Amino acid sequence: MKKSILKMGIALLCAIIFSSVITLTADAQQPAGIKNIVLVHGAFVDGSGWKPVYDILVKKGYHVSVTQQPLTSFDNDVAAVKRVLAMQDGPCILVGHSYGGAIITIAGNDDHVAGLVYIAAHAPDNGESEGGNGKLYPSAYKSLQKGADGFDYIAPASFYADFAADLPKSIAEFTANAQMPVADAVFHAIIQNPAWRTKPSWYMVAKADRIINPDLERMYAKRAKSTTVEIEGASHSVYESHPEDVAKLIIAAATGATAKK
Template sequence: MTKLIRNLLAATTALTTLIGFAPAQAAPPGATKNIVLVHGAFVDGSGWKAIAEILRKRGYNVSIVQPPETSLEDDVAATNRVLDGLDGPAVLVGHSYGGVIITVAGNHPQVKNLVYVAALQPDAGESAGQLLGSKPAATNYIVPSKDGFLTIQREHFQDAFAADLPKAEADFIGASQVATSGKALSTPVTSPAWKVKPSFAIVATQDRAINPDLERSMYTRSHAVTTEIAASHAVYISQPAAVAKVIEQAAAAAVTH
């Protein structure tokens, strides 16, 4: 019986390793272990899948927020709900409009550091729409619905959002867009968390949805530790290892603040 149990355990271990569910290694000693990922406009949390897998294998506890994109208030509430459920401090990560969300939700006491991934980083009194209008992007194929929700025209989605993804993948993301409320993009921020908490940032140098020069100017203003990656707006999908590396830098730095 003992031999049978040993054989079963060995087979289970081999199968677990084969299908990618091997036990994760421990996170680096002293690093903030909770990572919370917030997506931006037009997409959902599934785009974080590769980054979440990388971070979990390295011992981090990864949570993915699903903002409803109905208003900035609702999106911040969804993020705070996840932060409230954590057992300790966290690094809060936002992509695109998700940067506006984390700029507000980052005031949560659990948040230690912020990471902006090709993201908007508004100052007090600024909205997403105001920032986007200040330095126009290379493409603008956003169309409104009758009730004030926005999407990117599907035939232009790859060019505008995901030029470095395979066409089939970009087409699927474009077809499964989450319509984003115009209200969410027009609501100004009042108390930016980056003014009191350190931030890290990624400039996507081939971004056609947010002007890379706008990304640089926002991150310079906030004194963010900035990394440039040659990628489209979908950098978190096309280059997950490079983005995960920056998130881990933020997690390691968070313990010193």
């Protein structure tokens, strides 16, 4: 009798555990709202910095694509992002960091894009450039180096303090020495027909950003009527240093974009 009761108890426990696993798996495979996310990196870095955010979103069941635009011209960068958008099997949330914000402001007009997420990013309006806006709200950093060939980079010795002060120093130093030089012309591209005027947007302000003035970030967010969060102590590398916060904002966009369209 005792053995029979014990067997029944074990069987019931196994059934509960199995049911929980099935439920968790189903939840992971069926994210709320829009399932496709496209992540766009900014200047001086590549898409690998998105990995912490990528890992969080994938575990929650989202289909995540990371662009690797060449940073050779604004048109080429927009084309590279649109190439990834064309691969999506349905609507997506388009996310841009830094200069990537200018890119998604144009690429976001693509029919696949249901909502925009700006992470410490530029969001210029008609007739504006990020370089011009940066003069209105000067940045704190002075480490930009302009190469004779028209490509810019940040002085590696200053990269940690200016770009990534809230990352482990070893990671910041590696990123500093793995920089992608950027064609200076991309910062002066004039924006026309910004997507944030017709599509819902979300914005993350990095409150300790030295690359983009946080007040410029706030102006962008207010003007676009973005759902906005501010991250205390966050550097320009907020997308990498605060991946949970970034992922949370992206998920908010994925669940809210349909209702706001």
